[in-house]
Amino acid sequence: MTAPLAPRALLFDMDGTLVDSTAVVERTWRDFAERHGLDVADILAGSHGRRSGETIAQHLPSGADLAAETARVDAQEMRDLNGVVAVPGAAELLAGLPAGSWALVTSAGADLAARRMAAAGLPMPGVVVTAEDVRHGKPDPEGYRKAAAGLGVPPEATVVFEDAEAGIAAGRAAGARVVVVGSHGGAAAEGLARIPDFCHVRVAAEGTGLAVELDEERTARR
Template sequence: MTTHPLDAADARTPPADEVTVAAVLLDMDGTLVDSTAVVEAVWGEFAAAHGVDLDTVLSVSHGRRTIDTVADFLPDPHQARVVAAEIEAAELVRLDGLTAIPGARDLLASLPDARVAVVTSAERELAVRRLTAVGLPCPTVLVAAEDVAAGKPAPDGFLRAASALGVPADDCAVFEDAEAGLRAARAAGAFTVVVGGHESPTIRGLRRVDDFRQVRARVEGDRVVLALP
């Protein structure tokens, strides 16, 4: 990645408004697709059915695999697997209300397939359905929940995506909206950009965009140049 004078808060954050990387890795839910209403409705049903506090569930569910969240509340592994599968099946048929994050379509259109990947905690079928439902393309490299042994906040998904693109993870830019994904991106060594309003100590020193209308990408040779606010 291009080097710039760096601030002490985060050695991955250049002060310039352009960042050059080998590839761009994007989360899906909350980053490319606004699925908040559907996700919160499904977890609300889970909380009611199992007598757990919805706010507590939502505080740990965003950006994580379904099975990992369910297992936090249902200690029996068999029950957790059954319930997680039920939640995933319910999500597959709930496509109303999904919208693309503003600017996502234009950003993806500006990136060649060999320079972009989606890394999601959703199952592959759900990821493809949601992207398709909001009119976004599915990159060839899509790393989904079932593709990794450890989900976010482990860096496995981003490392796998970078490897599939043939580039080092620390030469990639990651766009993420949730705590688990942001921690995973930083653990992978990627230049990490927060999408939306998430606040936590994890984001100290990171770039932030409200949505992708604030991002421009162009390709120069085998590099991607990102213009950021």
């Protein structure tokens, strides 16, 4: 195990971090790309961790209806839960966390977040920050700062678990300690602790905070 981290709270991204929704995300953006004659690989390269409306606005051809297309994409994501599962170890980790010690910070809307967490068999915390709750999405730190405030702790006293460039950058900008979940190797992830999933993460209550240990054999640094 690594030397324990000692945060007062944990902040989690959802898609790609707690929930594996890769299949539905790829289906959704592939359909969007085909409707507008776009390159799906180009869309996927920059969509992860960002609000759907921002991605659509970036790629939608001139003259197309942004509001209608955003509503269509959001509705498709709400309907499609095929293949949505928990990241290994996530259910066990969350089940053992003290009440009021963690929050969810996601670029998904509130309804979609609730559906995907339920489909993956994961609980919702008392503090949830979704796409509707912020003026500026990731990589802006607003969401993580708001979640920390909701838990009554400064961002510097939290550990953020993230998997995407925009989210990692948001966590770092908020002042949190960031742990990368998965294989993302972008610039924002350089020098950070890394885990493949939550099977080798241990969390215990310690005084007014938490002791977080990452399995050294499963953790790499870039």
